[in-house]
Amino acid sequence: MARAPLLTFTDRGIFCPQGDFYIDPWRPVDRALITHGHSDHARYGHKAYLATHQALPVIRHRLGQINAGGIAYGEAREMNGVTVSFHPAGHVPGSAQIRVEYGGEVWVVSGDYKIEPDGLSEPFEPIACHTFISECTFGLPVFHWAPQAQIITDVATWWAANAAAGITSILGAYSFGKAQRLMAALPPLGPILTHGAVEATTAILRDQGYVLPETIRATAAITPKTHPGALIIAPPSALGSAWANRFGPTSEAFASGWMALRGIRRRRSLGTGFAISDHADWPGLNAAIRATGASRVFVTHGYTAPFRHWLEEQGYEAGIVATDYTGDDAATEPEAEA
Amino acid sequence: MKHFAALFAALDGTTKTTAKLVALTNYFQTAAEQDRVWTIAILSGRRPKRSVTATELRLWAAEVAGIPDWLFEESYTVVGDLAETIAHLLPMPQLGLPDQSLTEWITALMGLNGKPADTRKAAIVGAWQSLAPEERFIFNKLITGGFRMGVSQGLMTKALARATDMDEAAIAHRMMGDWQPASTRFADLIAPDIAGSSSRPYPFALASALDGGPETLGDPANWIAEWKWDGIRGQLVTRPGAFALWSRGEDLITDRFPEFAGLADFLPPGTVIDGEVLAWDVAADKPQPFAALQTRINRKTVPKKLLVDAPARMLAYDLLEDAGIDLRTAPLAVRRARLAELIDGIDPKLGLGLSPQITVEDWPCLAAIRATAQMHRAEGLMLKRASSPYHTGRKRGDWWKWKLDPMTIDAVMIYAQAGHGRRANLYTDFTFAVRDGNELVPFTKAYSGLTDAEFAQITAWVRKNTLERFGPVRRVPPELVFELAFEGIQASPRHKSGIALRFPRMLRWRHDKGPNEIDTLDTLRAVLAASVV
Ligand SMILES: [Zn+2]
Ligand SMILES: [Zn+2]
Numbered sequence: 023m024a025r026a027p028l029l030t031f032t033d034r035g036i037f038c039p040q041g042d043f044y045i046d047p048w049r050p051v052d053r054a055l056i057t058h059g060h061s062d063h064a065r066y067g068h069k070a071y072l073a074t075h076q077a078l079p080v081i082r083h084r085l086g087q088i089n090a091g092g093i094a095y096g097e098a099r100e101m102n103g104v105t106v107s108f109h110p111a112g113h114v115p116g117s118a119q120i121r122v123e124y125g126g127e128v129w130v131v132s133g134d135y136k137i138e139p140d141g142l143s144e145p146f147e148p149i150a151c152h153t154f155i156s157e158c159t160f161g162l163p164v165f166h167w168a169p170q171a172q173i174i175t176d177v178a179t180w181w182a183a184n185a186a187a188g189i190t191s192i193l194g195a196y197s198f199g200k201a202q203r204l205m206a207a208l209p210p211l212g213p214i215l216t217h218g219a220v221e222a223t224t225a226i227l228r229d230q231g232y233v234l235p236e237t238i239r240a241t242a243a244i245t246p247k248t249h250p251g252a253l254i255i256a257p258p259s260a261l262g263s264a265w266a267n268r269f270g271p272t273s274e275a276f277a278s279g280w281m282a283l284r285g286i287r288r289r290r291s292l293g294t295g296f297a298i299s300d301h302a303d304w305p306g307l308n309a310a311i312r313a314t315g316a317s318r319v320f321v322t323h324g325y326t327a328p329f330r331h332w333l334e335e336q337g338y339e340a341g342i343v344a345t346d347y348t349g350d351d352a353a354t355e356p357e358a359e360a
Numbered sequence: 361m362k363h364f365a366a367l368f369a370a371l372d373g374t375t376k377t378t379a380k381l382v383a384l385t386n387y388f389q390t391a392a393e394q395d396r397v398w399t400i401a402i403l404s405g406r407r408p409k410r411s412v413t414a415t416e417l418r419l420w421a422a423e424v425a426g427i428p429d430w431l432f433e434e435s436y437t438v439v440g441d442l443a444e445t446i447a448h449l450l451p452m453p454q455l456g457l458p459d460q461s462l463t464e465w466i467t468a469l470m471g472l473n474g475k476p477a478d479t480r481k482a483a484i485v486g487a488w489q490s491l492a493p494e495e496r497f498i499f500n501k502l503i504t505g506g507f508r509m510g511v512s513q514g515l516m517t518k519a520l521a522r523a524t525d526m527d528e529a530a531i532a533h534r535m536m537g538d539w540q541p542a543s544t545r546f547a548d549l550i551a552p553d554i555a556g557s558s559s560r561p562y563p564f565a566l567a568s569a570l571d572g573g574p575e576t577l578g579d580p581a582n583w584i585a586e587w588k589w590d591g592i593r594g595q596l597v598t599r600p601g602a603f604a605l606w607s608r609g610e611d612l613i614t615d616r617f618p619e620f621a622g623l624a625d626f627l628p629p630g631t632v633i634d635g636e637v638l639a640w641d642v643a644a645d646k647p648q649p650f651a652a653l654q655t656r657i658n659r660k661t662v663p664k665k666l667l668v669d670a671p672a673r674m675l676a677y678d679l680l681e682d683a684g685i686d687l688r689t690a691p692l693a694v695r696r697a698r699l700a701e702l703i704d705g706i707d708p709k710l711g712l713g714l715s716p717q718i719t720v721e722d723w724p725c726l727a728a729i730r731a732t733a734q735m736h737r738a739e740g741l742m743l744k745r746a747s748s749p750y751h752t753g754r755k756r757g758d759w760w761k762w763k764l765d766p767m768t769i770d771a772v773m774i775y776a777q778a779g780h781g782r783r784a785n786l787y788t789d790f791t792f793a794v795r796d797g798n799e800l801v802p803f804t805k806a807y808s809g810l811t812d813a814e815f816a817q818i819t820a821w822v823r824k825n826t827l828e829r830f831g832p833v834r835r836v837p838p839e840l841v842f843e844l845a846f847e848g849i850q851a852s853p854r855h856k857s858g859i860a861l862r863f864p865r866m867l868r869w870r871h872d873k874g875p876n877e878i879d880t881l882d883t884l885r886a887v888l889a890a891s892v893v
Binding site for chain 2: 162163164165166282283284285286289292294325328331332335
């Protein structure tokens with residue numbers, strides 16, 4: 023007799039009927055397992071949350087008073103006979119893939135992930151499974167990232183050149199994850215100033231024990247005179263704003279995988295873009311999927327239609343998990359890389 | 361190619377004009393001489409003759425990248441640029457090969473012309489394997505064309521003038537015309553002309569749009585008004601041993617308008633006239649609609665019937681060179697007077713006439729005259745300061761175009777297509793319909809007039825509301841209403857709606873209107889009927 027699927031796709035998100043829990047649901051539920059603290063995964067309004075110990079502080083900071091429990095990477099937990107465990111996804115500090123096992127059948131929900139270790143996030147670990155639910159934000163073969171060391175060299179060169187010319191560097195980066203990854207990897211070329219949104223998350227991660235350099239919140243008292251040659255790390259929305267303009271002559275750049283595409287760089291009127299992403303590129307997605315040994319793959323987030331088609335051609339049984347913010351659409355907005 | 365790639369990266373890596381100017385000036389001082397010539401050619405829209413087709417590039421790139429053709433096409437749709445798509449898809453190159461100059465690569469590409477497909481394929485694939493990713497993009501662009509480096513002709517001219525310590529206007533003039541980068545040395549390109557030997561035109565003076573009325577322009581007595589014709593702006597150059605008609609896009613169109621050939625013998629050598637080429641309605645003695653001229657634009661040779669149906673006539677606006685002397689700094693009033701004298705002595709049958717001057721008594725009077733523009737088959741009026749020189753390019757303040765207000769219509773979007781380049785990944789090209797009874801009839805496409813923020817908002821809506829996909833095109837429910845503006849309307853049996861618009865664009869998104877409040881096909885027919893005079 024055919025068994026009911028271990029995980030199902032509902033209008034609230036990924037649901038495990040046997041274990042009675044959801045994974046990264048987007049509407050309020052009783053029990054939510056959360057892969058990581060980005061706002062498209064950790065939403066407000068669930069009765070109970072479960073996430074890694076490392077992910078919880080940022081989630082609590084973003085969601086306020088919530089009923090949440092922590093779990094260690096690799097720790098097994100029973101939920102009505104279903105065994106769940108969290109494993110590093112390499113996406114941002116604390117991020118996890120969630121493994122779900124019942125009656126010998128294993129599913130893994132990737133959440134967001136990236137293969138290359140970034141020196142800050144717990145490095146990605148491939149988890150063997152029968153069915154893999156993979157994100158595919160950058161699921162087209164035009165996306166392949168240069169090694170982090172090379173991109174960091176580019177950023178450092180840009181920063182140093184600006185500093186030498188008496189120009190303040192403003193680097194747009196998502197305030198949780200990308201911002202800290204950059205500051206941790208950059209050489210100490212000058213003061214690092216932060217936008218309030220970046221500073222808050224940075225302070226939390228530093229308190230948790232992640233090794234981050236000294237940062238200074240860019241308050242009204244801070245000017246190019248008090249902090250010459252500074253690098254300011256700010257959320258992308260702050261680029262080109264009045265907030266950014268007060269730092270005198272500035273050079274703005276955006277650090278995002280989308281910056282690989284010239285058209286998108288130009289649309290944002292940004293000359294400088296650094297193609298550095300917290301998501302797997304095309305070779306990364308393919309390698310990760312292969313490493314799970316799964317024969318069935320569901321894709322979500324991003325270029326789902328072509329990526330599924332590609333996987334089918336590679337011999338996988340493949341499907342698409344629709345989410346409420348991208349519909350069944352292939353193209354993803356640059357702003358949605360989280 | 362490293363030097364040129366570095367220039368490209370510098371230009372592409374900034375939105376600031378000053379930084380671009382520095383990068384260009386520096387390049388023109390340090391690059392190899394022949395690379396400078398090719399760079400000027402590329403920046404002014406010339407490129408080597410295409411020796412490889414876009415289809416071949418797609419197939420070869422997909423093969424080298426090891427991906428199926430459909431995945432190549434999906435990738436192209438997202439990236440929006442063929443050269444860039446290929447550059448991203450190819451596997452990493454072999455490193456450490458010696459650098460070849462821009463000129464060497466271009467020469468190699470030109471050498472592929474007419475060679476069998478497998479020879480060309482081997483050469484292109486070999487190039488891909490030896491070039492760094494950023495150089496591959498440039499190499500592909502050399503083949504596909506369409507380098508948009510954010511450098512205007514004016515900026516390039518300024519950089520060249522700085523690099524060579526020459527006068528900007530002189531450089532601008534040098535860059536005009538039909539020079540061949542393959543056979544032009546840098547020194548010759550910027551050298552002053554050997555007097556009168558060339559058919560080179562002058563840079564065109566351009567007008568700015570006059571928003572609102574002319575009252576802010578001061579005393580009407582200081583202004584010269586004339587009709588703004590809807591034809592092809594052109595420069596007629598007669599010099600010893602040379603006769604040429606140039607379009608504003610710097611295309612040589614002499615052979616497309618054989619009507620003017622006789623002028624070569626009657627205009628004094630050393631005459632350059634700026635005017636408008638129009639298809640003439642001989643019976644009515646006024647221009648035909650632009651559509652009539654359009655039938656001639658893309659033809660290299662003109663069949664007899666067209667010469668009869670749509671004979672060309674040039675209406676002269678300005679005189680730039682007289683008896684071999686550059687008149688451009690003389691006041692317009694003086695140039696016009698001399699122009700009138702000159703044309704007075706020419707047989708009207710030779711196809712050249714004077715664009716009539718309209719007397720400006722006062723501004724209200726002129727407004728009334730402008731209102732009759734359609735009757736004269738004009739788009740509106742031009743206002744030029746009587747004392748103005750003939751500027752290089754667009755200099756605000758002396759020349760204004762005062763067009764008729766556009767016609768507008770409310771229509772609903774029914775298809776959306778993603779844009780290219782800067783707007784890749786955004787839905788920007790829309791097909792619109794008007795109502796005809798219970799049916800919606802598509803009648804035009806438009807892709808400009810909205811802000812990036814509006815396009816982003818519409819893009820999100822299109823994604824959520826797609827009914828069907830046909831490649832890059834999506835059918836959407838008829839819900840979003842837009843006010844479209846257009847400059848002209850013509851009957852067109854080729855279109856289902858029976859009409860064709862000229863310069864359609866989105867004026868604004870009518871959030872306040874629903875699809876049952878849009879205009880009807882009958883409204884469009886009425887506009888058409890009213891515009892046929
Ligand atoms: Zn995400
Ligand atoms: Zn994320």
